[in-house]
Amino acid sequence: MHKILVFNNVSMDGLFSDSDGGVGWAKRDNEELTEYVKQSRGDISTYMFGKTTYQMFAGFWPTPAGKAANPYFAKILTEGRKVVFSKSLKRADWENSVIEPKADATTIGRVRKSNNGDCLIFGSGTLVRDLTEKGLIDEYQLVLNPVILGSGRPLFSPLPKSVELQLLESKPFKNGTVLLRYQPLKLGER
């Protein structure tokens, strides 16, 4: 069964963006992580986004600046199938994009079933929170950055109940980040 994966940078205090909504504090100069992800991750066939991250990505990765910034990511993101969850978005012009109005179990099941590989969610805080609440995430791949932001937006809060996890891997990198891979413990496994 293909998986729904979350990949995000977080601060040491669990924040996803700083008090200005910025993510400039995340250490993105990490060749080591890029190589590690390339080698260790299974095939990703679909990228899933909320509206905000989709629009940000669609305005950057297909452009010459995006291609120059990271040719590998620019290529895989542009060529991959993209699903953007939004009730308000009318058009999604980045190639291979479809809009889905509802991030529920039915839609996720349909996307998952029609895939040749795993689905990856980048950024998209609201979508991550919603799918976490619905128990629809199979694995979290979080890059813990060596910074206490002290204020900003939590990746998960608020959730009506806690989610127990199993640690799959922790891997430190030279730039001080730590990749943490977790899977939720399903009810029967607790």
Next chain:
Amino acid sequence: MHKILVFNNVSMDGLFSDSDGGVGWAKRDNEELTEYVKQSRGDISTYMFGKTTYQMFAGFWPTPAGKAANPYFAKILTEGRKVVFSKSLKRADWENSVIEPKADATTIGRVRKSNNGDCLIFGSGTLVRDLTEKGLIDEYQLVLNPVILGSGRPLFSPLPKSVELQLLESKPFKNGTVLLRYQPLKLGER
């Protein structure tokens, strides 16, 4: 120079206590961590607390239940010098305790200077936040627990500005926790 260390459990989403103020989610059945801490940590001569944690600890560790729960911690905590920072507390009856009204650079400097070893802060969220803001913490030893609490009290927020850290160590344990050791980057090192 003796250090001021913070040692705390945090959830994967950076929370220090859950929405009921509880810490029952933290995995404390960790012999591996206890052994590791015993062997790797330098001499601790003083424990520093905020009022809430001090009162909780003073009501448990010197009792038979506390001694039965973890004889090692009961002994080192009871025998160690204890400083509780509080403006309102009138008495601190647990042996070797002193009350300090102000958690500022002068007091911390005095405590640090009169020590034979390092100072360790357990729990004490408000104290940790205040000393972090004042740049008076030398090292954070955080045990990252495999749980998304989703709501509760952040260990650090709100802080008026972010604190950049250097990762000293990350060590996973069999129970799914990860010990993360960080030191703040002082201004000159950034």
